[in-house]
Amino acid sequence: MRYDVVIIGGGLSGLTCGIRLQEAGKNCAIISTGQSALHFSSGAFDFLNKLPDGTRVMHPLDAIKRLGGNHPYRKIGEEKIREYVADVQDWFGKSGIVLHGDVEKNHYCLSPIGIIKSAWLSFDDFEPLETADAFPYKRVAVANFAGFIDFYPRFIADALAEKGVECRIEILNIPAVEKLRTNPTEMRSANIARVFDSEAQLENVLTLINDLSEEVDAVILPAVLGLSSVYPLEYIRKYSEKPVFFISPVPPSVPGIRVQKRLQERFVELGGTFFLGDTVEKAFFDGDTVIGITTNNHSDIQFYAEQYVLASGSFFSKGIISRSNEIYEPVLNADVEYDSQRDNWFCKNVFDVQPYMSYGVKTDTGFHPLRDGVPVRNMFAIGSVLSGYNPLEEGCGSGVAILTALHVANTILISD
Ligand SMILES: Cc1cc2nc3c(=O)[nH]c(=O)nc-3n(C[C@H](O)[C@H](O)[C@H](O)COP(=O)(O)OP(=O)(O)OC[C@H]3O[C@@H](n4cnc5c(N)ncnc54)[C@H](O)[C@@H]3O)c2cc1C
Incomplete structure (x- = not known):
């Protein structure tokens, strides 16, 4: 099966990237094992609620320059991010998803236990x-x-x-x-x-x-x-x-499931092919280039594409997996950022900042995943499979998923 772009993972990042590419006339396939983090969403997209040093953020665009150089936002760059967020609400609106909020400024919402927390764009329910x-x-x-x-x-x-x-x-x-x-x-x-x-x-x-x-x-x-x-x-x-x-009650999240469905529908309406319930098992390489992938349900037929996007999520979605003394990425065997000492992966106090939350795939500045330090030429990694940020502590999970997806889609389109 041959496509312009094959995307591995159909959560927020994979779908955002796929929709953007289909809108521009690309022929894409998304292969996705199953449920995504959207099924557990609080009902709001976070962009940046806190800096790694703990400083609260109300104007996330202005705070990007204060993030470390390995943070996905720094790799995209402030100027590009301003460009992408300018019409993000209208863009989601085309999928029938109404988002409340001001892209320049965080607002507040009530958590399931009544705590007031900051958020970037809240779903229509809230x-x-x-x-x-x-x-x-x-x-x-x-x-x-x-x-x-x-x-x-x-x-x-x-x-x-x-x-x-x-x-x-x-x-x-x-x-x-x-x-x-x-x-x-x-x-x-x-x-x-x-x-x-x-x-x-x-x-x-x-x-x-x-x-x-x-x-x-x-x-x-x-x-x-x-x-x-x-x-x-x-x-x-x-x-x-x-x-x-x-x-919001505790998950599963009805507003999140609705957003997931809407995005999937839009991707398919635009001509994309969504393989739900299939898992990408392995990528095949010729040097630094992916030449095909196989999946669980299509082990005898390879998927071929000019470009591939890894949007397989973090531990939660098995985009990266931990064993007793290693953390690995199962599809490409991409390089993963993590501490070699297992004791340093987590803090015993569950409320402390947990280092493992920042672990993920290493990429170059163009979001090409690294294998033995070498960028994979025709593959990109987006969303929560990436290293370099702590989505929970910084409150930036959806922002990274959306903005890395739009940025990589843009990069693929410009490279034509
Ligand atoms: C429980 C939970 C709740 C969260 N709530 C919020 C929130 O309320 N607000 C917020 O801003 N952020 C939240 N986040 C952060 C969240 O990570 C991002 O918001 C974002 O949804 C991540 O999207 P993603 O597409 O990168 O990954 P995911 O949503 O994890 O999607 C990855 C997809 O890839 C699929 N997949 C994995 N491996 C393969 C494979 N080999 N082949 C095929 N498919 C594969 C998975 O089945 C999954 O569907 C939450 C994260 C978690 C884990």
Whole structure:
């Protein structure tokens, strides 16, 4: 099978790169094992929340120059990043993904346990807060579905009470949701979302919300509406008597799954081929050039392309893998940045900065992965498979995924 570009991994970075290339007329295939980090998303894309020295960042574009030289943002360069972010909201809009926020400035949002955290662009479900203290309502009802244990109204109510918000906790009893409780593993956010794909069930929840909203300024609900489309969100927002403020429960993430689906649909609409449930096993080389790859499901047929993109994620997605005394990248056997002393991979205090979070594939400044120190000429690495940054500590995971993807797509297009 022959394509212009084959992308290994269909998470945020692989899809962003694939869509951008298809838009410009390239013929791409994305091969992806399965779920991506988007299925676990908080509901916001982070660009840069903190510098490695711990300094909080509110204007991420201005802070790029203060990052180390190996950080993916420094390899792209501030000027290019400013160019890419200028129309990033419109660009995602073409896939039907509405992102709230100002590309120049971080905003705040509420975490599943009621902590106010900064974010760059929030999904449509969520209302960005201008400042850390600016919760817009004085009296709220924090409502949860009976038996849904992935949402913590008490934590949220306690955290908001500290900000002077009067909170009461309410339980919503909806028979169709109740049915999920017969099997505890079914009572998850994605299954609740499926219940509300029915308009009749939406009407039920709307009635309950309106009944309890008389004495409050707003109702807080878990973000479990709209797995395939934003219609359920729009319906509730349009017909509820008081504003409804959504907060993410713990994963799986309904807004994240919706974003993943939308991106996949857009890639396929543009003519791309998405091989879901297949795993790239091995790349074949002639010197510094990839000449083909094989996959689990197509072991007898090779995939050929002019360019290849490694977007296989970090440990979480098995883009890099740790053994007892080594960390390796399984497709190319690319060079991986990590400490040779295993004891230095992690800190015993789980809340400390964890060194292993920064481990990943080494590349040159053009994002070509290195093998024994030599750049692979026709391959690029993007997103969370990369080394040089700590997505959790710096709060920059999605920004790196999106911006390295756009940059590599651009590089491939310019090289024609
Ligand atoms: C649990 C979790 C939650 C996160 N939440 C947030 C958040 O809320 N906000 C934020 O900004 N960042 C978050 N991040 C950071 C996240 O890494 C980035 O936001 C971004 O989504 C990473 O995208 P990616 O495409 O690089 O990797 P991934 O999303 O990990 O996607 C990699 C894909 O490659 C596939 N794959 C791997 N190996 C192969 C192979 N050999 N062949 C074929 N396919 C393969 C995997 O199945 C997966 O689908 C989170 C990360 C994790 C792990």
